[in-house]
Every structure is written in C-alpha cells, then in structure tokens.
Amino acid sequence: MEDLKKSIKEISNEEIIRIVISNKMNKENEYNKINISLKEKNNKEYYQIEKFTDKQVFHENIDKNDLEVKLLEFMQDYKQLAAWSANNNFDLKISKKGKVFLGKKKSDNINLLNKSHNKEKNYILKEGMIIQPLIDLGVFTKEGKVVKSMYDKYKQINRFVEIIDDEIRKNDYKELTILDFGCGKSYLTFVLYYYFVEIKKINVKMIGLDLKKDVIKKCNDIAKRYGYENLSFELGDINGFKYNNKVDMVITLHACDTATDYALYNAIKWNSKMIFSVPCCQHEFNHQMKAESLSILTKYGIVQERIAALMTDATRANLLEAVGYKTQLLEFIDISHSPKNILIRASKGNLSKDKKEKSLQEVNTLIEQFNFDPTLYKLLKDDNLI
Incomplete structure (x- = not known):
C-alpha cells in the first residue's frame, strides 16, 4: 500500500x-x-x-x-x-x-x-452572430446569445448545417440552385440561406415548396423582411412539381411517407449533385411486410414498425447507389430527442458498375423476401433508370 x-x-x-x-x-x-x-x-x-x-x-x-x-x-x-x-x-x-x-x-x-483542454465546440453558427431566423425562432437572443432552454435545438440545427458543410467543402462552389421540398414554416430554410450566402459566400437560388398557401405567403413575407433576395417559396406538390432548370441540391425534411420517395425521384431525374433527406412516417413497408420464414419480425407490432422504417431507408439508400450516388445514412439528432433521426446524404459520384448492380440486387432480395413494393423502385423502374 x-x-x-x-x-x-x-x-x-x-x-x-x-x-x-x-x-x-x-x-x-x-x-x-x-x-x-x-x-x-x-x-x-x-x-x-x-x-x-x-x-x-x-x-x-x-x-x-x-x-x-x-x-x-x-x-x-x-x-x-x-x-x-x-x-x-x-x-x-x-x-x-x-x-x-x-x-x-x-x-x-x-x-x-x-x-x-475543453475548448468551446467550433460550431458553424456561432454565438455572437446576429442570425435573424435563429432570433425569431427563439434560439438566439437579440444579442446573438444561445437561449439556455433552446441549446438542444441550437445543437440540432448546427448538426444539420455541419452535415451539409461536409459536402460543400469538397468543391469550390460559386453558385448553387437548391430546392427544399416540404419546407413548411420551419426556419431551417432561412438558416440554410444565411449559411450559404453569409458564411460560405455562395451565390444561391433557393426555392421552398409546400402545399399550404398560407405558409407560402408567410414564408415569402419573411424572406422579403430579411432581405433574402434569392430565396422564394412556391405552392406545389412534391409528386408533380416541375422545374426545367438545373438543380444542384435537393433538401427534404420530414416529407411524410412516400412523399420522400417522390422527392428523391425528382432529385435523381434532375441529376442533382447533392441530396439531403430526413424521412418521416414510413408506413409503406409496414403495411406491405410479410415474412413467412422470418415471422418473428412481424410477430410484434412495434418491432415490425421499426424494422420496416429502417428497411425503407436502407432501400432508398441502395436505390440511390444503384443510380450513381455515394450514399450514407447518418444520425441527424440524438434518438432521445426524436425517433425520426436518420438522414440520407447522397452525392453524385463515380460508382462502379459492380457497386451499382450489387446495391440493386440487395434491394431485389429484400423485396422478394418481405413482399415489398417500394414507390421509389417503381418510379425508377418505370423510367428505365434501374
């Protein structure tokens, strides 16, 4: 001793x-x-x-x-x-x-x-910055200080911006055209515009799309009040939205059920360089799921629901790979804050033929095993993209 x-x-x-x-x-x-x-x-x-x-x-x-x-x-x-x-x-x-x-x-x-030494985390959206959308959201005070009760929200927003920033830093972008499907009345679209224009100094044209007329009017009024000249909002359905110019980035946050699939499909059709999608309410596979040889997965409702949701996102990720996107599934926020915490990040890349074929085959095997009929799969198949 x-x-x-x-x-x-x-x-x-x-x-x-x-x-x-x-x-x-x-x-x-x-x-x-x-x-x-x-x-x-x-x-x-x-x-x-x-x-x-x-x-x-x-x-x-x-x-x-x-x-x-x-x-x-x-x-x-x-x-x-x-x-x-x-x-x-x-x-x-x-x-x-x-x-x-x-x-x-x-x-x-x-x-x-x-x-x-415990240095302060180097957030992209730093305290002290006067970011009006964060002030209006109640995350920042008028002086640019984080409101203590909103610190988790502050970290979540920074996390999303960091995930986008990881891709942006790979290229020296001078201008970008960005479509935000199902933008809703969230201030995240405005925060992203601030990030692109004020922090990255990129010339962006950003369009938010939503189904609610009052939301679109309110968002356009806010953009005008902020002086965000190249940010506009339009009324439209993800399923049938038409845009004839180039699209560099597609963002879709919490588009419900198969609306995410239509957003991904449109992004693929536009040959978008980058896709960021946080899916929501994945009911499709849960309703279709049959598994005779793996009936343990459908025996308990909560297990089937969660596995079906994970299989939905895995299928989407593989289909993106099958059409030439390098794809990752990332944790967007801690699951204790929300179960809707998976983000699909995809960037156009040079994937080998073998890689694409393997990704598609894995989807075909899943479809056969569990009797799935994925919306994104059908859309791409009908367009001869897979």
Whole structure:
C-alpha cells in the first residue's frame, strides 16, 4: 500500500494531462475503464472523469487538488494506470501479488495538453452572430446569445448545417440552385440561406415548396423582411412539381411517407449533385411486410414498425447507389430527442458498375423476401433508370 501511495504521489505532483485506468481486478466491477482528462472552463482548470460500462459513460468533475486521493481510491480496483504530463509518460502496474511497478519516460506531450483542454465546440453558427431566423425562432437572443432552454435545438440545427458543410467543402462552389421540398414554416430554410450566402459566400437560388398557401405567403413575407433576395417559396406538390432548370441540391425534411420517395425521384431525374433527406412516417413497408420464414419480425407490432422504417431507408439508400450516388445514412439528432433521426446524404459520384448492380440486387432480395413494393423502385423502374 505504501508503494502505491508513493507512486501515485509522484504522478500527481506533475501537471497531469490525461490518465487511463484499466485492467479491473474484479469482473463484477461495472466500470471497464476510467479516463481522466484535464479541462478548462472560465479560466479554471479541473479534471473530468469518464467511467465506461459496457453501454454507458458516466461523468464526474473534480478539483485538481483532489486527483491524488481519487487515483488512490480507483487503484484499489484496477491493475494498470497510464498517465501523461507535459514532459513525462507514466506506466503504473500492480502484479497479482500486489507488487507495484512504476515506469517513467521523458516525452514532449505539449500537443496533447492543447487538445485535452475543453475548448468551446467550433460550431458553424456561432454565438455572437446576429442570425435573424435563429432570433425569431427563439434560439438566439437579440444579442446573438444561445437561449439556455433552446441549446438542444441550437445543437440540432448546427448538426444539420455541419452535415451539409461536409459536402460543400469538397468543391469550390460559386453558385448553387437548391430546392427544399416540404419546407413548411420551419426556419431551417432561412438558416440554410444565411449559411450559404453569409458564411460560405455562395451565390444561391433557393426555392421552398409546400402545399399550404398560407405558409407560402408567410414564408415569402419573411424572406422579403430579411432581405433574402434569392430565396422564394412556391405552392406545389412534391409528386408533380416541375422545374426545367438545373438543380444542384435537393433538401427534404420530414416529407411524410412516400412523399420522400417522390422527392428523391425528382432529385435523381434532375441529376442533382447533392441530396439531403430526413424521412418521416414510413408506413409503406409496414403495411406491405410479410415474412413467412422470418415471422418473428412481424410477430410484434412495434418491432415490425421499426424494422420496416429502417428497411425503407436502407432501400432508398441502395436505390440511390444503384443510380450513381455515394450514399450514407447518418444520425441527424440524438434518438432521445426524436425517433425520426436518420438522414440520407447522397452525392453524385463515380460508382462502379459492380457497386451499382450489387446495391440493386440487395434491394431485389429484400423485396422478394418481405413482399415489398417500394414507390421509389417503381418510379425508377418505370423510367428505365434501374
């Protein structure tokens, strides 16, 4: 015990940046490992402790002066500790017989120090920016500060903008034509316009489409009030909307059930460079689903509903690949905030013939196995696109 105290004291006497505690002595210990990192907030340094179970992470913050006591407490249950200071690496091990070994090696860890401090996340839509749509939405105050009760919404909006920004940064776009299907009265369309014009300095023409006449009028009035000259809203149905000019990007958020399929179909027909779609209310597969050999999937209603929704998005993603889009399914927001948290991101790419054929074959297998008749599949088939 004295050797352990001495070793931990030697480690704690240095400016420790990071610690990893592992190799638990007792399998019944719920924490598989413990990470400790030096953080900084409001010019005050502290240590953040992360305790990892099989499925969760538990956090705790402690004062810098409490590190030695905390390490001594933890090391009653673990056999190994690795620590990094600005100038040294430490490796502490405890043998089966309880013997303590401490290794110390000179190392320059200054970069680790810089990375470890808890710097503010570099959001694209930063606090301090006067973004009128976010102010009107109640996310920002008039001074550009995040309203505390709206911080989750602020993160969600930034997450969506980041997903788009990942694609935009791949090319030096000077101008873009963007169609936003089913825009509704959400302020996200206005936020995106701000992002493209004010942050990325791209010359955009953006059109929002919705079925409600009063919504369209209100949105056009707001765009005029904001001075968003190249943002307009039109009355129309996704299923039959016609647009004869080039379309670089199609956005569809929460278009209900097969409306998402018509939006994707139109985007494909226009040969859009980029597609961003958050589907909603996927009823089609749930109503069609039959699975004689896998009846366990249809035995319980809630299981069938969720699996059918996931299969719907997987089918859409594969069909996009089959017509030449590099496609990803991403978590848009945390599922605790909304179960409608999958975003389809697709960009026109050079996919091999084998890749396209495999993606289509996977869809055909799913259709055959579960008796599906996907709307997007029919639309593309009828147009000889697959």
